[in-house]
Amino acid sequence: xxxxxxxxxxxxxxxxxxxxxxxxxxxxxxxxLGWEGNEDDxxxxxxRTYYDQMREGDYIILKASYTRKNxxxxxxxxxxxxxxxxxxxVGIIKExxxxxxxxxxxxFGDYRTTMKEWYFYTSxxxxxxxxxxxxSRNSHLIEFAxxxxxxxxxxxxxxxxxxNQFYTDEQFREFETLQQEQxxxxxxxxxxxxxxFADKLRPYFNDRGALIEKVIETYKAINMKLPTLERERxxxxxxxxxxxxxxxxxxxxxxxxxxxxxxxxxxxxDAEVPESFDGIPVVNNMAATFYYFKGDRDEYDIDNLWAVxxxxxxxxxxxxxxxxxxxVEDFDTVIRQKGMRWNLTMGLYxxxxxxxxxxxxxxxxxxxxxxxxxxxxxxxxxxxxxxxxGEEYLSIIEAARASLKxxxxxxxxxxxxxxxxxxxxxxxxxxxxxxxxxxxxxxEDIELSGYAGKLVSSKNIILRGAPGxxxxxxARNIAxxxxxxxxxxxxxxxxxxxxxxxxxxxxxxxxDYTDFVEGFRPTIDEETGEMRYEIIPGIFKEFILKxxxxxxxxxxxxxxxxxxNRGEISKIFGELFFAIDPGYRGRSGAVRTQYSSFNxxxxxxxxxxxxxxxxxxNDIDRSVESFDFxxxxxxxxxxxxxxxxxxxxxxxxxxxxxxxxRLLRLNNAISEVEGLxxxxxxxxxxxxxxxxxxxxxxxxxxxxxxxxxxEYVRGFFDEMSILSRLKAAYDGSxxxxxxxx
Numbered sequence: 001x002x003x004x005x006x007x008x009x010x011x012x013x014x015x016x017x018x019x020x021x022x023x024x025x026x027x028x029x030x031x032x033l034g035w036e037g038n039e040d041d042x043x044x045x046x047x048r049t050y051y052d053q054m055r056e057g058d059y060i061i062l063k064a065s066y067t068r069k070n071x072x073x074x075x076x077x078x079x080x081x082x083x084x085x086x087x088x089x090v091g092i093i094k095e096x097x098x099x100x101x102x103x104x105x106x107x108f109g110d111y112r113t114t115m116k117e118w119y120f121y122t123s124x125x126x127x128x129x130x131x132x133x134x135x136s137r138n139s140h141l142i143e144f145a146x147x148x149x150x151x152x153x154x155x156x157x158x159x160x161x162x163x164n165q166f167y168t169d170e171q172f173r174e175f176e177t178l179q180q181e182q183x184x185x186x187x188x189x190x191x192x193x194x195x196x197f198a199d200k201l202r203p204y205f206n207d208r209g210a211l212i213e214k215v216i217e218t219y220k221a222i223n224m225k226l227p228t229l230e231r232e233r234x235x236x237x238x239x240x241x242x243x244x245x246x247x248x249x250x251x252x253x254x255x256x257x258x259x260x261x262x263x264x265x266x267x268x269x270d271a272e273v274p275e276s277f278d279g280i281p282v283v284n285n286m287a288a289t290f291y292y293f294k295g296d297r298d299e300y301d302i303d304n305l306w307a308v309x310x311x312x313x314x315x316x317x318x319x320x321x322x323x324x325x326x327x328v329e330d331f332d333t334v335i336r337q338k339g340m341r342w343n344l345t346m347g348l349y350x351x352x353x354x355x356x357x358x359x360x361x362x363x364x365x366x367x368x369x370x371x372x373x374x375x376x377x378x379x380x381x382x383x384x385x386x387x388x389x390g391e392e393y394l395s396i397i398e399a400a401r402a403s404l405k406x407x408x409x410x411x412x413x414x415x416x417x418x419x420x421x422x423x424x425x426x427x428x429x430x431x432x433x434x435x436x437x438x439x440x441x442x443x444e445d446i447e448l449s450g451y452a453g454k455l456v457s458s459k460n461i462i463l464r465g466a467p468g469x470x471x472x473x474x475a476r477n478i479a480x481x482x483x484x485x486x487x488x489x490x491x492x493x494x495x496x497x498x499x500x501x502x503x504x505x506x507x508x509x510x511x512d513y514t515d516f517v518e519g520f521r522p523t524i525d526e527e528t529g530e531m532r533y534e535i536i537p538g539i540f541k542e543f544i545l546k547x548x549x550x551x552x553x554x555x556x557x558x559x560x561x562x563x564x565n566r567g568e569i570s571k572i573f574g575e576l577f578f579a580i581d582p583g584y585r586g587r588s589g590a591v592r593t594q595y596s597s598f599n600x601x602x603x604x605x606x607x608x609x610x611x612x613x614x615x616x617x618n619d620i621d622r623s624v625e626s627f628d629f630x631x632x633x634x635x636x637x638x639x640x641x642x643x644x645x646x647x648x649x650x651x652x653x654x655x656x657x658x659x660x661x662r663l664l665r666l667n668n669a670i671s672e673v674e675g676l677x678x679x680x681x682x683x684x685x686x687x688x689x690x691x692x693x694x695x696x697x698x699x700x701x702x703x704x705x706x707x708x709x710x711e712y713v714r715g716f717f718d719e720m721s722i723l724s725r726l727k728a729a730y731d732g733s734x735x736x737x738x739x740x741x
Contacts, residue, residue: 010059014063065085073153078166092105118145193264194351196269198350249283283346313352346358372424463475466683469683483499483501483556505561540559558611579591676712
């Protein structure tokens with residue numbers, strides 16, 4: 001919580017000289033540190049340092065610590081002893097009397113008659129001082145003590161210290177099974193709501209105007225802006241799948257729940273609003289309607305979507321040959337429409353999750369492996385890359401259902417399978433399967449250029465080299481190739497949809513965490529006109545959240561950081577040092593961001609597998625020396641030499657041969673200067689400036705090259721003679737003997 005960040009929390013004992021003073025402390029609105037008259041005691045002196053830090057406004061919690069091994073509230077097969085801390089009262093410090101003993105307190109939580117017990121993470125010290133943000137265990141304990149948030153024992157039992165204390169390997173697997181069973185009770189509760197909501201939409205097949213009005217009213221009631229569903233926001237028609245997509249796309253769970261709650265009230269849905277969305281695929285935010293906008297779609301596209309919606313519900317209800325035939329006919333009609341492909345199976349899964357399998361990229365990759373499905377299923381369907389017909393789709397469903405009934409897997413229903421498919425893609429260092437990219441295969445299976453291939457295999461690369469070697473230009477082209485899944489190799493040829501998946505920034509010394517990840521920014525309240533401060537996501541966090549929301553679409557995202565070494569890396573990235581590591585991509589590498597306690601909407605942030613990072617830097621930049629070694633380990637460094645980029649001059653200068661000749665002679669001369677090397681070479685991009693100066697090589701030297709070279713040799717004892725020799729090499733008047741001497 002936001003008011004906890006700058007506070008300290010003191011968990012304090014209640015026993016003095018063997019007597020429990022809990023009642024006296026609460027009734028007298030105070031707390032006292034013992035050892036009165038014995039202040040020379042070492043224990044007192046140790047606790048006194050914490051007493052002196054107690055300030056007005058800090059929180060104080062009365063506690064008693066002990067151990068127990070019977071009737072523990074978690075799986076304890078070996079009857080092991082656990083540390084316990086009972087919370088007796090909670091208050092706010094009003095005054096420190098500074099007498100070394102007394103604290104005046106306003107007690108607001110009295111648990112003396114309640115057994116409010118916390119396990120594992122405890123202390124027997126008279127004063128245990130914690131803060132909210134330095135350790136996730138701290139925040140968990142504080143929320144438990146102050147806000148009655150239930151303790152999640154698994155958080156601790158999954159840690160090696162407690163896991164090894166309480167379980168053998170076999171017992172821990174049993175514990176995991178129990179956890180999964182307990183979680184699954186509520187994990188797929190969304191199925192009930194989704195099915196009932198589909199039933200509520202069906203009567204509006206012949207009254208779509210009224211349906212549109214109800215959707216508009218829902219968004220007004222929940223005070224949210226209705227997404228664009230038609231040109232100029234003038235909605236003239238709508239289908240049921242698009243309505244489902246309103247809360248099944250890349251938005252936060254908090255907003256999904258708001259929308260679903262609004263629909264529950266507007267359509268009088270009896271089922272409870274789900275809190276978990278496990279196993280639910282989401283559509284791409286940029287393609288969240290199941291129809292093209294008016295003018296681009298055919299006349300009966302939306303009618304056809306309603307038809308397959310209705311026939312799907314009929315088929316699920318009766319499974320008759322007649323209903324099957326109608327469904328197949330409607331299915332085959334819809335998949336021929338613009339923009340309709342695998343998303344149709346997603347929509348069918350939403351409305352009847354137990355009856356229809358979702359065939360998005362993750363599921364198709366998952367069910368193509370005989371580790372996940374029966375060999376009979378895999379041998380028959382293999383890797384599904386072609387959109388099936390209605391008959392083929394039902395055949396896939398029938399075979400998949402038979403495979404799930406084998407009891408060989410942890411999943412037996414389509415929602416459970418869908419969740420496992422998603423979960424499998426969150427594990428680091430595993431084959432991610434296919435994507436919904438242009439060729440329906442993974443990037444690893446596409447023949448990419450050398451640089452792009454290195455980016456895909458390493459996730460993070462830094463292009464390093466001498467000035468002017470075209471690192472930024474190269475980075476943009478690499479990004480274009482990866483974002484388009486190999487379709488184009490030039491950023492200039494990339495269409496706008498793919499360009500939106502590429503972000504470009506340049507670091508500088510004043511750039512910090514609040515610009516990059518998140519931070520407080522002044523905003524204006526639209527209703528009151530008053531200024532207030534809100535947590536605003538930085539450019540990288542916004543980019544990451546967009547990439548996360550579109551994982552199921554197969555889109556690839558590339559983030560370019562130009563001159564990455566010019567920023568203070570550790571200050572800018574913060575805790576994301578860990579998350580960007582290629583070995584910790586996905587939810588398993590999620591970290592709590594610096595301001596997460598202020599904003600419960602996104603407590604944790606992770607870097608998804610579909611994000612690639614390219615940095616560029618000059619080898620001779622002074623800031624290279626202080627480049628964070630932890631960051632070095634997380635990037636693959638690729639040298640870009642001047643010679644390797646000579647092709648950028650082709651068809652770009654009047655005389656390619658002369659430009660290349662001058663560049664190579666100059667760089668050879670630079671390498672011969674004691675104290676300089678290839679890091680100080682001149683890159684070909686400098687010679688592109690010839691087009692701006694009428695192909696004048698003398699002017700290029702005077703205005704661009706000589707000032708840079710002067711900086712290179714500044715302080716050298718023979719600075720002027722070195723520059724003269726470099727100019728002679730540039731002009732072609734330096735002999736081979738001159739190089740040697």
